[in-house]
Amino acid sequence: xxxxxWLIALAQALLCAALAPLLIGWVRLVKARLQNRxxxxxxxxxxxxxxxLIKETRVAHTASPxxxxxxxxxxxxxxxxxxxxxxxxxxxxxxxxADIIVLVxxxxxxxxxxALAGMDVGTAFGGMGASREMLISALAEPAMLMAVFTLAMTxxxxxxxxxxxxxxxxxxxxxxxxxxxxxxxxxVALAECGRIPxxxxxxxxxLTMVHEAMLLEYSGRHLALMEWAAQIxxxxxxxxxxxxxxxxxxxxxxxPAALALGLxxxxxxxxxxxxxxxxxxxxxxxxxxxxxxxxLNLALLLGLLGxxxxxxxxxxx
Amino acid sequence: MENQxxxxxxxxxxxxxxxxxxxxxxxxxPRILRWVAMPLIGLSGVAAFGAGLWALIAHETLTATLxxxxxxxxxxxxxxxxxxxxxxxxxxxxxxxxxxxxxxxxSFEHGRDSLVALxxxxxxxxxxxxxxxLADDAFAFMVAWELMSLSSYFLVAFQHxxxxxxxxxxxxxxxxxxxxxxxxxxxxxxxxxxxxxDFDSMxxxxxxxxxxxVAFALAFVGFxxxxxxxxxxxxxxxxxxxxxxxxxxxxxxxMLKVAVYGFIRVVLDLNGEVQWQWGVTLLLVxxxxxxxxxxxxxxxxxxxxxxxxxSVENLGIIFIALGLALLFQATGHVMLAALAxxxxxxxxxxxxxxxxxxxxGAGAILHSTHERDLEQMGGLLRRMPWTGFFFLVGxxxxxALPPFNGFVSEWLIFQSALQAWQLExxxxxxxxxxxxxxxxxxxxxxxxTFVKVYGIAFLGQARSRHVRRARPSPKGMWxxxxxxxxxxxxxxxxxxxxxxxxxxxxxxxxxTGIPQASANGWLWLTPISxxxxxxxxxxxxxxxALIAGVAIWWFNRGGVRRxxxxxxxxxxFTSPSPRMQYTATAFAQPxxxxxxxxxxxxxxxxxxxxxxxxxxxxxxxxxxxLIHAPVARxxxxxSKRVVRLQSxxxxxxxxxxxxxxxxxxxxxx
Numbered sequence: 001x002x003x004x005x006w007l008i009a010l011a012q013a014l015l016c017a018a019l020a021p022l023l024i025g026w027v028r029l030v031k032a033r034l035q036n037r038x039x040x041x042x043x044x045x046x047x048x049x050x051x052x053l054i055k056e057t058r059v060a061h062t063a064s065p066x067x068x069x070x071x072x073x074x075x076x077x078x079x080x081x082x083x084x085x086x087x088x089x090x091x092x093x094x095x096x097x098a099d100i101i102v103l104v105x106x107x108x109x110x111x112x113x114x115a116l117a118g119m120d121v122g123t124a125f126g127g128m129g130a131s132r133e134m135l136i137s138a139l140a141e142p143a144m145l146m147a148v149f150t151l152a153m154t155x156x157x158x159x160x161x162x163x164x165x166x167x168x169x170x171x172x173x174x175x176x177x178x179x180x181x182x183x184x185x186x187x188v189a190l191a192e193c194g195r196i197p198x199x200x201x202x203x204x205x206x207l208t209m210v211h212e213a214m215l216l217e218y219s220g221r222h223l224a225l226m227e228w229a230a231q232i233x234x235x236x237x238x239x240x241x242x243x244x245x246x247x248x249x250x251x252x253x254x255x256p257a258a259l260a261l262g263l264x265x266x267x268x269x270x271x272x273x274x275x276x277x278x279x280x281x282x283x284x285x286x287x288x289x290x291x292x293x294x295x296l297n298l299a300l301l302l303g304l305l306g307x308x309x310x311x312x313x314x315x316x317x
Numbered sequence: 318m319e320n321q322x323x324x325x326x327x328x329x330x331x332x333x334x335x336x337x338x339x340x341x342x343x344x345x346x347p348r349i350l351r352w353v354a355m356p357l358i359g360l361s362g363v364a365a366f367g368a369g370l371w372a373l374i375a376h377e378t379l380t381a382t383l384x385x386x387x388x389x390x391x392x393x394x395x396x397x398x399x400x401x402x403x404x405x406x407x408x409x410x411x412x413x414x415x416x417x418x419x420x421x422x423x424s425f426e427h428g429r430d431s432l433v434a435l436x437x438x439x440x441x442x443x444x445x446x447x448x449x450x451l452a453d454d455a456f457a458f459m460v461a462w463e464l465m466s467l468s469s470y471f472l473v474a475f476q477h478x479x480x481x482x483x484x485x486x487x488x489x490x491x492x493x494x495x496x497x498x499x500x501x502x503x504x505x506x507x508x509x510x511x512x513x514x515d516f517d518s519m520x521x522x523x524x525x526x527x528x529x530x531v532a533f534a535l536a537f538v539g540f541x542x543x544x545x546x547x548x549x550x551x552x553x554x555x556x557x558x559x560x561x562x563x564x565x566x567x568x569x570x571x572m573l574k575v576a577v578y579g580f581i582r583v584v585l586d587l588n589g590e591v592q593w594q595w596g597v598t599l600l601l602v603x604x605x606x607x608x609x610x611x612x613x614x615x616x617x618x619x620x621x622x623x624x625x626x627x628s629v630e631n632l633g634i635i636f637i638a639l640g641l642a643l644l645f646q647a648t649g650h651v652m653l654a655a656l657a658x659x660x661x662x663x664x665x666x667x668x669x670x671x672x673x674x675x676x677x678g679a680g681a682i683l684h685s686t687h688e689r690d691l692e693q694m695g696g697l698l699r700r701m702p703w704t705g706f707f708f709l710v711g712x713x714x715x716x717a718l719p720p721f722n723g724f725v726s727e728w729l730i731f732q733s734a735l736q737a738w739q740l741e742x743x744x745x746x747x748x749x750x751x752x753x754x755x756x757x758x759x760x761x762x763x764x765x766t767f768v769k770v771y772g773i774a775f776l777g778q779a780r781s782r783h784v785r786r787a788r789p790s791p792k793g794m795w796x797x798x799x800x801x802x803x804x805x806x807x808x809x810x811x812x813x814x815x816x817x818x819x820x821x822x823x824x825x826x827x828x829t830g831i832p833q834a835s836a837n838g839w840l841w842l843t844p845i846s847x848x849x850x851x852x853x854x855x856x857x858x859x860x861x862a863l864i865a866g867v868a869i870w871w872f873n874r875g876g877v878r879r880x881x882x883x884x885x886x887x888x889x890f891t892s893p894s895p896r897m898q899y900t901a902t903a904f905a906q907p908x909x910x911x912x913x914x915x916x917x918x919x920x921x922x923x924x925x926x927x928x929x930x931x932x933x934x935x936x937x938x939x940x941x942x943l944i945h946a947p948v949a950r951x952x953x954x955x956s957k958r959v960v961r962l963q964s965x966x967x968x969x970x971x972x973x974x975x976x977x978x979x980x981x982x983x984x985x986x
Contacts, residue, residue: 053872056880056881057880057881058880058881058882058883059880059881059882059883060882060883060884060885060886061882061883061884061885062696062777062778062885064696064698064699064775064776065698065702066698066709066776068880072865072868072869073865075868076861076864076865076868077861079864080857080860080861080864083860096841096847096851096853097851097852097853097856097857097860098719098852098853098857099850099851099852101728101731101732101852102719102724102728102852102857105717105718105719105724105728106719108716108717108718108760108761108764109713109718109719111764112713112716112718112764112767112768115768115772116768116771116772116776118772119768119772119773119776119777119898119899120772120776120777121777121885121887122695122696122776122777122778122885122893122895122898123885123886123887123890123893123897123898124887124890124893124897124898124899125887125888126899127772127777127898127899127903127904128899130768130772130899130904131769131899131903131904131905131906131907132907134764134765134768134769134904134908135765135907135908135911137761137764137765138758138761138762138764138765138908139758139761139911140761141757141760141761141764142754142757142758142760142761145731145753145754145757146750146754146757149731149735149750149753152735153735153737153738156738156849157848157849157850158731158732158735158849158850159848159849159850159851162848162849204888216886216887216888217885217886217887220880221872225868225872289907290907290910293911300754300758303754304750304751304754307750307754308747308750308751310738311737311738311743311746311747311749311750312743312746312747315738315746
């Protein structure tokens with residue numbers, strides 16, 4: 001049993017990495033159509049990654065060894081985090097290795113190295129990006145923890161499998177705490193993935209960059225790894241929102257039919273979420289940096305309200 | 318056989334005393350400090366670690382009496398699981414000093430400062446700390462406690478030519494004595510009910526809830542003052558940075574833990590029934606300390622001061638976990654109380670390790686560059702690679718990132734907080750999530766703080782000439798850091814073994830441990846049950862390493878592909894100078910603005926003699942103005958009143974004595 005299960009886990013992890021550029025391509029395509037542009041093919045991000053991978057890699061004179069190690073650490077930490085989220089099938093061993101808190105910790109590890117890499121070359125933009133990223137994460141990470149704690153307390157389990165199983169057996173119960181947690185998680189996902197209205201992934205306008213400012217000095221395969229990691233992170237948040245709040249369709253056993261259904265379900269959910277993200281990015285404008293704390297405080301408050309409404313309203317009742 | 322653990326503890330004491338004694342010769346031959354005294358300290362640490370580990374594994378209570386002290390009350394010593402655990406914590410950090418110290422004290426050999434004082438008081442300081450955790454009666458405890466406080470006072474005042482250091486030392490002495498006084502009063506309450514000053518009779522005593530709360534409050538204030546909880550923390554960021562760095566490591570890494578030991582000993586062992594209000598108090602004070610501590614740490618530009626504020630934050634986290642333990646214990650959830658206590662103790666040893674490591678790193682930087690100010694640093698990773706590498710391990714550990722040790726304890730605290738739904742009272746149920754929200758916020762801010770520290774000090778380009786010329790630190794210094802860094806990783810990767818070792822402490826104090834934590838084998842840490850939560854640190858690091866290996870292989874197929882070195886791109890700005898980099902103050906500015914209400918910030922703009930305008934930032938600790946200044950004013954007013962009694966005439970004083978005597982006679986008659 002265990003070998004097949006581990007093989008499915010491995011396949012799922014590879015699928016995460018393989019699907020991530022597709023999701024970005026889809027978001028960009030929908031966004032382009034909404035803006036009355038033709039847009040590039042959904043497969044364009046794959047070509048971009050391939051181009052970066054074969055290009056020459058340049059490193060600044062002033063960079064330390066950390067600069068060259070960081071892309072690997074960022075990529076690996078985010079990928080491992082993504083591999084622990086049930087994508088197609090539910091009860092995989094990877095999900096037992098790390099629960100939600102470990103997942104948040106792995107993302108924090110990636111962010112730590114990303115910010116350090118931004119400061120490494122010693123340019124003004126890198127430091128600016130790192131400082132802003134840490135501000136955003138300082139507020140987004142607790143909001144995320146509060147949201148997942150709400151789910152974990154309801155399910156009496158911090159394991160994502162436990163949360164989803166609880167949800168599947170419990171049926172669709174519209175708990176107030178879930179609504180709060182859902183809102184918080186959406187806001188956090190926007191902030192953490194550097195999407196509008198917190199950060200603009202398409203800009204290289206000096207003073208508004210956050211995520212891009214930290215990657216400014218990267219090129220070639222290092223940049224490819226960083227970009228790919230960011231794409232996997234978007235997929236991770238998408239899957240997290242899709243499968244935690246609406247886990248229906250996910251494979252609960254390992255029969256090929258269930259796995260195929262699980263894959264179809266998650267692709268469908270991600271397509272909807274991607275389109276929603278594109279629509280949101282089309283109608284919203286990017287906020288000033290100092291409006292972002294208000295946005296994230298809202299997320300934190302929603303998370304905390306979710307947790308409190310759970311312990312006050314739902315536990316006793 | 319079983320007494321060998323105690324003999325090892327004696328050996329640690331004798332070695333520490335010997336190191337102190339040998340240092341007396343350092344006035345003649347300064348080298349003796351480097352070659353004899355510091356290695357003796359390290360050996361004492363090894364012995365203490367061995368004794369502690371032995372006591373934890375054997376899980377037996379050993380007692381002894383020493384022919385010291387008052388004739389009718391010899392000193393009682395006791396080595397049980399709790400003191401064993403803290404002995405091991407003290408021992409670990411002190412062992413690292415044995416490697417680090419010799420190279421570090423060398424820089425003092427040609428200074429004006431007295432080496433006799435440095436070596437002598439270091440040994441006494443260690444003796445005091447070891448005796449505190451071994452003491453089994455209030456008398457021995459207080460003598461050891463004062464030995465620890467006083468000898469560390471002399472170490473803080475070591476470089477006393479500097480007026481700021483003298484002031485910091487005085488503040489420390491003052492706070493240590495107010496704390497010592499309340500601890501003494503707390504023991505007084507316990508002894509009055511127990512009928513004796515030895516801990517055994519205090520344990521047997523039954524206190525009324527009111528008096529138990531009084532004893533708790535006194536112990537909390539006394540030990541909390543030593544542990545640097547907000548608002549009693551003001552001495553800590555003053556005193557810890559000015560001591561020599563290896564002493565700072567001892568003070569922040571170990572002495573604060575001795576205060577935690579005292580608190581646990583009094584509240585969970587000696588005092589009677591635990592009350593839930595105590596848990597709430599700890600949760601509140603711990604949360605405030607954690608948040609204020611980290612925000613102030615983030616704002617600092619002096620590296621050692623920053624680390625000291627971060628100690629306030631970590632002690633806050635420890636007290637949050639202890640608060641959870643008391644809360645669960647008082648409401649009858651003993652298993653959860655054990656989990657929270659294990660989490661608290663796990664964080665105790667973690668903080669000792671990474672804070673020791675970081676202070677040693679700060680000392681290495683100070684040694685190489687004579688600089689504590691982050692704004693002058695930069696690019697040190699390339700100049701001091703080993704120091705930089707181990708410092709990074711410390712930063713990752715303290716930021717609670719997997720797979721290092723800080724993450725495990727924070728994970729355990731979250732796990733026990735998430736069991737709050739089992740509490741019956743709705744108020745308590747909602748209080749715990751708020752505390753865990755504060756903990757989450759703190760964790761994220763700690764990461765920001767240490768990105769700032771590492772990014773500014775070790776990455777980028779040097780911001781001053783002497784930092785540009787920094788040389789790698791001597792082998793011994795980075796070996797000491799490496800020793801602690803290895804333990805940081807070890808405790809992060811093998812959490813089941815560590816919780817297994819801490820378990821006897823919970824069994825001793827609460828009557829139950831958390832055997833289920835390792836029920837699924839050593840790979841899986843399952844604090845409550847495998848359905849509720851599981852974390853496999855060994856597999857996490859294995860997978861991280863595996864994927865990283867594959868990724869590096871994949872992207873460098875056909876031999877390691879070379880990279881081309883070029884000028885930084887920086888959006889086309891040519892040849893960026895070090896002054897164009899973000900500064901430590903600039904890095905913290907967005908967060909300073911968001912949390913602006915908590916600080917008292919003064920932005921000063923002045924024009925220097927050269928006509929250049931400069932901006933300075935002054936950040937004041939609000940508690941200083943809100944709490945400490947009024948107290949200081951009240952004390953001053955009161956003492957001015959008392960001065961009136963001092964007429965200077967003998968007959969006046971005799972009159973007062975007579976009146977006092979009469980009043981006393983009237984009271985007792």
